[in-house]
Amino acid sequence: MATRSRNLPAILAGSIGLAGLATVMAGALVALTLTAVATPGGGSWDDYLWRVVRFTLWQAVLSTVLSVGLAIPVARAIARRRVFPGRGPLLRLFALPLALPALVVVLGIVDVWGRHGWAAKGLALLVDDGSMPNIYGLTGILLAHVFFNLPLAARLMIMHLERIPGENWRLASQLGMGAGAIFRFIEWPALRAGLPGIAGLVFMLCIASFTVVLTLGGGPAATTIEVAIYQALRFDFDPGRAVILALVQLGMTAVLIALGMRLTMPAVTTPSLNRPILRPDCAKLAGRVGDGMVIALAALFIVLPLIALTVSATAAPMGKLLGEAIVWQAILTSLAIGATAAVLCITLAWSLLIAAHAAKRMPGTSWWKAGFIMACGSGGSLILVMPPIFLGAGWFVLLHGLGEGFALAPAVVVTINGLMALPYTLRILGPAHASAAADHDRLCDSLGISGWNRWRLADWPVLRPAFGLAFAFAMALSLGDLGAVALFGSEDLTTLPLLILQRMGSYRTADAAGLAFMLAIFCLILIIGAERATAKTDNGR
Amino acid sequence: MRNLVATVSMFLALAGTAKAAETLNIYTYESFITEWGPGPAIKTAFEAECGCTLNWVGIQDGVAILNRLKLEGASAKADIVLGLDTNLTNEARTTGLFAGHGTDTSKLTLPINWNDDVFVPYDYAHFAVIYDRDKVANPPTSLKELVEGDSSQKIVLQDPRTSTPGLGFLLWMKSVYGDKAGEAWAKLRPRILTVTPGWSEAYGLFTKGEAEMVLSYTTSPAYHRIAEKSEKYAAASFDEGHYLQVEVAAMLKASPNPALARKFLAFMTGPGFQDHIPTNNWMFPAGALSAPLPAEFGKLVKPSKTLLYSPAMVAKNRRAWVDEWQEAMSK
Numbered sequence: 001m002a003t004r005s006r007n008l009p010a011i012l013a014g015s016i017g018l019a020g021l022a023t024v025m026a027g028a029l030v031a032l033t034l035t036a037v038a039t040p041g042g043g044s045w046d047d048y049l050w051r052v053v054r055f056t057l058w059q060a061v062l063s064t065v066l067s068v069g070l071a072i073p074v075a076r077a078i079a080r081r082r083v084f085p086g087r088g089p090l091l092r093l094f095a096l097p098l099a100l101p102a103l104v105v106v107l108g109i110v111d112v113w114g115r116h117g118w119a120a121k122g123l124a125l126l127v128d129d130g131s132m133p134n135i136y137g138l139t140g141i142l143l144a145h146v147f148f149n150l151p152l153a154a155r156l157m158i159m160h161l162e163r164i165p166g167e168n169w170r171l172a173s174q175l176g177m178g179a180g181a182i183f184r185f186i187e188w189p190a191l192r193a194g195l196p197g198i199a200g201l202v203f204m205l206c207i208a209s210f211t212v213v214l215t216l217g218g219g220p221a222a223t224t225i226e227v228a229i230y231q232a233l234r235f236d237f238d239p240g241r242a243v244i245l246a247l248v249q250l251g252m253t254a255v256l257i258a259l260g261m262r263l264t265m266p267a268v269t270t271p272s273l274n275r276p277i278l279r280p281d282c283a284k285l286a287g288r289v290g291d292g293m294v295i296a297l298a299a300l301f302i303v304l305p306l307i308a309l310t311v312s313a314t315a316a317p318m319g320k321l322l323g324e325a326i327v328w329q330a331i332l333t334s335l336a337i338g339a340t341a342a343v344l345c346i347t348l349a350w351s352l353l354i355a356a357h358a359a360k361r362m363p364g365t366s367w368w369k370a371g372f373i374m375a376c377g378s379g380g381s382l383i384l385v386m387p388p389i390f391l392g393a394g395w396f397v398l399l400h401g402l403g404e405g406f407a408l409a410p411a412v413v414v415t416i417n418g419l420m421a422l423p424y425t426l427r428i429l430g431p432a433h434a435s436a437a438a439d440h441d442r443l444c445d446s447l448g449i450s451g452w453n454r455w456r457l458a459d460w461p462v463l464r465p466a467f468g469l470a471f472a473f474a475m476a477l478s479l480g481d482l483g484a485v486a487l488f489g490s491e492d493l494t495t496l497p498l499l500i501l502q503r504m505g506s507y508r509t510a511d512a513a514g515l516a517f518m519l520a521i522f523c524l525i526l527i528i529g530a531e532r533a534t535a536k537t538d539n540g541r
Numbered sequence: 542m543r544n545l546v547a548t549v550s551m552f553l554a555l556a557g558t559a560k561a562a563e564t565l566n567i568y569t570y571e572s573f574i575t576e577w578g579p580g581p582a583i584k585t586a587f588e589a590e591c592g593c594t595l596n597w598v599g600i601q602d603g604v605a606i607l608n609r610l611k612l613e614g615a616s617a618k619a620d621i622v623l624g625l626d627t628n629l630t631n632e633a634r635t636t637g638l639f640a641g642h643g644t645d646t647s648k649l650t651l652p653i654n655w656n657d658d659v660f661v662p663y664d665y666a667h668f669a670v671i672y673d674r675d676k677v678a679n680p681p682t683s684l685k686e687l688v689e690g691d692s693s694q695k696i697v698l699q700d701p702r703t704s705t706p707g708l709g710f711l712l713w714m715k716s717v718y719g720d721k722a723g724e725a726w727a728k729l730r731p732r733i734l735t736v737t738p739g740w741s742e743a744y745g746l747f748t749k750g751e752a753e754m755v756l757s758y759t760t761s762p763a764y765h766r767i768a769e770k771s772e773k774y775a776a777a778s779f780d781e782g783h784y785l786q787v788e789v790a791a792m793l794k795a796s797p798n799p800a801l802a803r804k805f806l807a808f809m810t811g812p813g814f815q816d817h818i819p820t821n822n823w824m825f826p827a828g829a830l831s832a833p834l835p836a837e838f839g840k841l842v843k844p845s846k847t848l849l850y851s852p853a854m855v856a857k858n859r860r861a862w863v864d865e866w867q868e869a870m871s872k
Contacts (some may be wrong), residue, residue: 037614048867107745113750115695115734136735161786214700214738215746219730221871227738231702234604235859237611237632314837397612486601487609489568504741506572507764509748 007358014376015350021380024419026249027222028386028394029243035397036240045244049228053248056224059138059213060206063145067206068199071150074298075157075185077291084292090299091158092527093306094151098424099476099523101497102211103504104309109134111308138450140216145209149202151302156201156427159466160194161187163435164522166277171281177343182281196260197378197427204253204384204423225249229387239393246390253385255380286415309428309516316514326494327515331522334479334495336527337410341418341478342471348418349425349470351434351509352376361441377430382421386485391416396487408526409488417478424477432466468534476523495521550767562796564594565805567790568606570624571599579817586813593801603705603788607633614638620802623663623790623809628708628859630789631852640794644806647848652847653784654746657734660789661806662816664824666758667783667844668709669776670696674802676753681800683780684717687754688729696733696754697743701863704739710756711866712855713784716848722862726869736870738789759783759842766837767820788824 078087097105112118113135137144168186177185209224217223232242281287321327356376390475395412440458444450449457464468480495496519503511545804572819574580574597584595600606603624607673610617611642612707615638627634633639641658649655677694681687687696699707734752738744747755754777765771790809792802808814812831818824819834826834 048864051871102740103745105740107749110751114749116750140735211738211742214703215742218735219701219733219870220700220736220867227703230738233608234703235708237608254674393608393612396609400613400616403545429762486605487612489598489600489609501741502572502575504745505739506575506577507761507768509579509745512745525756 003075003394007362010351010354010358011372012355013351014358014372015353017351018375018379020329020348021383021419021422024391024395024415024498025383025386027398028391029246030245030367031394031397031401032239032390036238036243039237039239048367049245052223052225052228053252055222056207056226056249057252059141059145059209059224060203060220063142063149063206064199064203066142067146067149067202068153068195070146070298071153071198073294075154075161075191076183077298078293079158079161079187081291082277082279082282082296084295090295090303091155092297092524092531093302094155095142095473095476095524095527096520097148097151097302099479100309100498100520101481102209103215104500104512104519105148105305106144106212106215107312108305108309109140109147111312112304113143115139118308123250136163136216136218137222138217140287141209141213141222144212144216145206147302147305148212149205150298152207152424153198153202154298156194156198157191159428160190160431161430162277164190165275169277169279173278175262177280179281179284179287182279188243194427194431196257197430200257201261201381201423201427202380203256203383204381207253207538208385208387210387222267227388230389233389233393240377242390242393246386249385250382252383257381258374261374261378306520309520310515312513314519316510318514321511321514321518327499327518330480330494330496330499331518333493334497334522337414337493338475338479340414341421342474344414344418345421345474346467346471347480348380349422349429350433351427352380353429357433357437368451373422377426380419380426381488383419385425388416388481389422389486392484392486395484406524409485410493411495412479412488413480413482413485416484417481418474420481421474421477424473428470429463429466434462436462464534466532469527471534472527472530475526479519479523561800562593564596565591565621565798565801566596566598566619567623567805568598568600568609568619569622570602570606572602573597573624573822574599577821578812579821582817582821583814586817587805590808590813591801591804593798595805596637603629604725610638611636617793619793620796620798621790621792623787625660625780625791626705627785627787627789627849627852627861628705628712628855629852631856633791634659634852637796638793639791640796640799642792642806643803644810646810648829649810649824650829651787651827652844653787653849657789660791662789662827663809664789664818664822664827665785666760666824667785667842667847668706668713668756669759669761669783669842670754670779671747671757671761671774671776672754673747673750673864674773674775676750680754680775680777682778684713685781685831687732687777687779690732692731694732694754696732696756697734697746697752698736698756699740699743700736700738701866704737706740706758707736708755708859709786710786711862712850713848715862716744716784716850717781721831721870723865726866727872730870733870745850758786758824759844760825760838763819763835763837763841764823766840767835769827776842778842778844780845782848783842783844784848787827787849 094281110117133139164186172182172186208226210230213222213224214227225248229242229245232238232245302472356373359373362369399408444454444458480497482493482495483495484500496515500512500515500519503515567797572578580597584597587595598619600609603626606622606624607629610622639659642661644661646655646661646718649662651665681690698710701707701711714725715722743755744757746752759776762774762776765774790806792799792806796802810828812829815826815828818826819838
């Protein structure tokens with residue numbers, strides 16, 4: 001009985017979080033369905049949509065396999081080399097691609113890999129008539145998706161690898177395991193536990209890709225469901241078709257993620273005494289050279305487009321930009337939106353995690369319990385495949401129906417941005433929470449420590465870094481994508497990303513490059529700040 | 542939450558009564574009212590004349606404005622909508638939300654005759670292929686030359702499913718090639734580097750040097766000459782003529798201040814409004830200016846012929862023509 005009463009508040013918190021999430025998604029769906037019923041015609045399904053669905057799946061599966069597959073050696077190499085010059089900065093840069101507007105990143109990629117990019121120029125120096133393969137098409141889409149997602153996947157995998165208890169490493173060296181055996185028996189099981197979550201996240205990001213697919217796709221043969229939804233809600237104004245497409249996208253993703261979960265083993269988290277990590281597999285020269293090459297290649301791949309952005313920014317009138325009141329206003333607005341959204345996101349993620357954990361600890365099995373755990377674990381992530389234009393149009397209808405809805409535009413932005421960052425924070429906090437629970441559950445239960453005291457004494461000290469990283473990610477991701485309030489008429493909500501797109505849309509490319517550089521620096525400062533603020537204290541060990 | 546809504550609406554109501562002067566609410570696209578756009582100066586000029594308050598409401602773009610109106614219906618809190626183009630007016634008219642303008646449009650300086658009783662034009666430009674003079678020695682002199690020319694010289698286009706210039710170029714191709722448009726698209730295809738979701742992506746790729754040409758407006762080189770003092774980019778003049786984009790405004794039937802709204806539409810065709818169009822919106826003014834156009838505008842391509850489908854024709858065929866484009870471009 002004691003256990004049950006201890007678990008109930010957590011389950012309640014998770015239920016409230018889930019209900020909020022469901023409201024945001026279902027609200028938009030219901031509102032647009034009602035609008036569609038009132039709009040004559042429309043809502044059709046045709047051959048074109050079949051082609052679109054096929055292409056969406058094809059590019060998303062390929063992108064996911066490539067991003068996650070390539071991230072494994074990168075994550076392993078970085079986890080093995082715990083000290084090398086530039087390790088910290090590199091890991092911070094890994095968080096950057098997702099925080100920048102897609103258009104900015106696409107232009108950076110084109111600088112490196114485009115027809116007249118650096119790679120083409122380098123190739124021309126080496127080979128006389130060597131011409132760069134054309135990236136516009138599936139190649140370009142995959143290139144950009146790997147650029148966005150490889151660093152994300154690697155960063156999450158490194159967290160899993162670094163959580164391997166020191167005891168395992170001691171055992172490995174006692175048994176004289178080589179690199180192969182270590183990968184098979186220690187690293188792979190740790191990675192495998194996180195893989196479905198990581199792959200699922202990457203898959204959703206690729207399914208919902210829009211700017212990348214259209215800009216680098218070369219033509220309408222590369223059309224994703226997201227593009228079709230956008231099309232349905234723009235010139236065609238066919239909410240019925242948009243609802244059908246959104247449901248297809250949602251259903252397809254849900255089924256594939258559920259299948260992915262089925263195929264994988266549950267995570268094995270063993271209690272640990274936090275012994276120092278002494279890896280026996282780092283000394284050999286061959287391994288060092290190999291790791292060095294993998295890390296160097298990955299670093300080049302990620303850093304070159306970022307350098308290209310920096311080079312473009314050198315043409316920008318930075319002094320003039322920093323003197324503009326609107327730029328500072330945009331920075332402050334972005335900060336306010338980012339911070340509020342991040343707090344919302346972290347709170348929600350934590351409530352879902354503790355609820356799932358509490359449900360697991362409840363005695364007995366039943367389908368609703370399994371369903372609840374599943375919903376807390378991955379249901380929330382589905383919001384990633386709801387296009388912002390769709391959520392925005394749906395909530396516009398709802399709030400308009402309530403009367404003075406437009407004053408709530410900032411609330412809509414914060415909520416949607418916070419929820420969009422949820423899948424990332426869940427994947428950062430999830431493993432940290434699981435290992436903290438494995439370490440502390442029994443001890444705390446036997447000592448009767450629970451609630452605030454347990455949080456303060458046992459969990460928070462070990463969870464601090466994960467919270468810091470999650471907060472930084474959530475904030476960087478939420479700095480101000482306003483896609484969802486495009487209809488609201490929210491001109492006093494100028495954020496840095498919006499300012500970049502506005503300048504870009506009125507010939508001011510140099511300004512846009514300068515602002516993009518500022519945004520990138522801004523994200524790095526956030527990440528470094530969050531790391532500092534939540535750094536492990538030395539006496540914690 | 543209900544308290545918050547109540548407080549906010551009470552506050553708004555109070556703010557409303559505190560100002561005795563009338564307020565004119567205008568929906569427009571965001572870039573019109575940025576600090577470098579024409580919006581702020583026009584607001585000052587009109588307020589000085591009317592003794593009222595002009596309140597711009599910035600919505601993403603012309604298509605989004607129309608969709609917002611469709612969602613709001615008669616309860617839209619706007620007197621005027623400014624920023625639709627001729628490809629959207631037919632759909633806008635069929636919503637039944639607009640009132641007649643009662644403005645004299647006979648003195649407008651458009652390349653076509655205007656006799657629409659609901660929509661008043663405020664600026665225009667022809668679509669044009671812009672090229673990089675350092676890279677293209679012999680720019681195409683016709684759409685035919687563009688379609689059949691050297692496929693190693695690439696053009697970036699916009700997607701007609703998502704963007705206004707993209708739709709404009711589709712209509713341009715259709716008005717020149719008619720039934721043969723599908724074949725022409727197939728022939729043009731090797732020259733197309735990529736098709737972007739909007740104007741910004743295409744123009745960004747072009748100025749980065751990825752493609753030799755881009756679809757934009759005849760007025761684009763004026764920006765580079767005036768704001769950047771650069772002669773690098775020029776528009777290609779096409780023998781078959783150029784497709785026209787006209788931007789329009791209209792007043793809503795439900796406007797709480799119809800007299801003021803009419804006053805604004807009349808003001809819009811005069812110098813107080815038009816003076817701010819050329820070098821802020823980078824379009825040609827649709828009415829008289831108080832001073833001559835900047836000399837750089839005189840150097841721009843002047844199309845020998847203007848191509849334009851009627852709004853009804855576009856509304857009727859858009860979907861079929863987009864399908865035709867998609868078919869030709871996806872094979």
